[in-house]
Amino acid sequence: MKKFFLTGLTVLLCQTGFAQIETEDEYDEEVEVNDSLVVDSVASEDLQADLYLEDFLHAIGYYFDTANVPAMDSYTGWDMKKIHPYEQRIDSIADSTLLILTEGDDCFFHPPTRSNQTTSGFGIRRWGRRYKFHYGEDLKLAVGDPVYSIFDGVVRIAQYSSSYGYVVVVRHYNGLETIYAHFSKLLVVPGMSIRAGEPVGLGGSTGRSTGPHLHFEVRYKGVAFNPDKIIDFSSNTLKTDSLYIDMNLFDHIKEVKKINAAKYHKVRSGETLGHIARKYGTSVKAIQRLNGMRGTTIRAGKTIRVR
Numbered sequence: 001m002k003k004f005f006l007t008g009l010t011v012l013l014c015q016t017g018f019a020q021i022e023t024e025d026e027y028d029e030e031v032e033v034n035d036s037l038v039v040d041s042v043a044s045e046d047l048q049a050d051l052y053l054e055d056f057l058h059a060i061g062y063y064f065d066t067a068n069v070p071a072m073d074s075y076t077g078w079d080m081k082k083i084h085p086y087e088q089r090i091d092s093i094a095d096s097t098l099l100i101l102t103e104g105d106d107c108f109f110h111p112p113t114r115s116n117q118t119t120s121g122f123g124i125r126r127w128g129r130r131y132k133f134h135y136g137e138d139l140k141l142a143v144g145d146p147v148y149s150i151f152d153g154v155v156r157i158a159q160y161s162s163s164y165g166y167v168v169v170v171r172h173y174n175g176l177e178t179i180y181a182h183f184s185k186l187l188v189v190p191g192m193s194i195r196a197g198e199p200v201g202l203g204g205s206t207g208r209s210t211g212p213h214l215h216f217e218v219r220y221k222g223v224a225f226n227p228d229k230i231i232d233f234s235s236n237t238l239k240t241d242s243l244y245i246d247m248n249l250f251d252h253i254k255e256v257k258k259i260n261a262a263k264y265h266k267v268r269s270g271e272t273l274g275h276i277a278r279k280y281g282t283s284v285k286a287i288q289r290l291n292g293m294r295g296t297t298i299r300a301g302k303t304i305r306v307r
Contacts, residue, residue, distance in 0.1 A: 014100045014107035014151070014174035068193070070153050070173040075221065080190040083157055083169060083179070086222030097245035099175050099220075101151070101230065102238060107173060110148050110197035111236035112180065112216050113139050118233050119213055122226040124255060133256050135224040136179065136217035137233065143212045145203040147180050148196070150231075155192045155200070164215070165207025168200045179217035182209045225249045263307040269300040280306045 069078045079085035102109050120138035124131055141147070149170050156177070157169035166183035184204025188194060205212045218227045229249065232239050243249075265276055273284045273296045284296065290305045298304065 014103045014172075068154065070171045071175045074175050075171075078156065078171075080156055081159075083161060083164065083167065084222060097175075099243045099245065100241070101174050101176075101243055102241045107152055108196050109238040110150055111231070111233075112147055112150055112178075113141050113145065113203075113214055114236075115140050115145070116234055116236050122224075122228065123252065133252070136181075136215050137227045139214040139216055139233070141203040141212060141214055143184050143202075143204050146199040147183070147201050147203060147214055149194045149198055149200050150178055151176070151196050153178075153194060155188045155190050155194060158186050158188050158190050158192075158200075161207060163208045165209060166201065166204065167207070170194060170200065175220065177219045177222075179215075179219065181215040181217075182206050182213060220245060220249075223250060226252065261307075263305070264303050265306045267298050267300050267302045267304060271298070271300070272296070273298060276304075276306060282306060 072078070076086065100107075117140040118137055119140050120134060122137055123134060125134050126132075151170075151172040151174055153170040153172035155168060156171050157167060159167065161167050161181075164179070164181035166186050167179065167181040168183070168186065168188060169177060169179050171177045180200055182204055183201035183206060185202040186200075187202065188200050194200065203212055203214060209215075216227060217224050218230065219225070227233075230239055230243060231237075263280065265280070267276070273287055277284045277287055287304065287306055288294070288296075290307075
């Protein structure tokens, strides 16, 4: 990726690093032999697979050159273990950045799935008694359906998560990162260069999932924005070849703050912590933790924090 300035506007060009990557024969052979073992291991629901994958990554870590990492001049680092490693404040993101998403045959777009059916969009949705913010787009698929990288890039994360299930994070040369979650099987490992349209995993329902689907997120410097702003899922096409990074892109932040705002409850006569917890869709332990309580006894008239 190249960066240049034009009358105060920072422009990030989509330029892949494939032409600059040089691999050693020994590295190619080792990946070819071990990659099939890693992928087969990760396909198992047994979490021992994650330990094997970690050992494998440690073994190949010597060969991975961080000079090949995309958009290093825009990010603070390259983390192959934490899905969300960035502590990025939305108000610190420059409002004068233009991302060139695609540019001819050298940098193109491919839809994440063959399906064009969405089952849950980006935004607020009810989770039990609470409202939570859904940071991605859920796309319908069947177990075993291939899922593709939408742009050229390098795999940053390929692992198991209790919430995402088997998940892949790709950082792209245009400066974006995409997250693909709930796989039944991973087809990539961290540090692997990947082209748009190459499969990263097979559809599933692992992690916090109620059925087979792809949970898909698009983020810039760790901050999610609505994938609908750049992708028309009904036609599986890209809406624009470039993207301005400004506060309009993150217009959902106000809604998130409202949901996450602290809430308090004044205890009424006869109420118990269990009753209050059910009312607010939380747990007794969570309320105890928020208020520094050890027991479950509360007196009427006391105001406690419930979220």
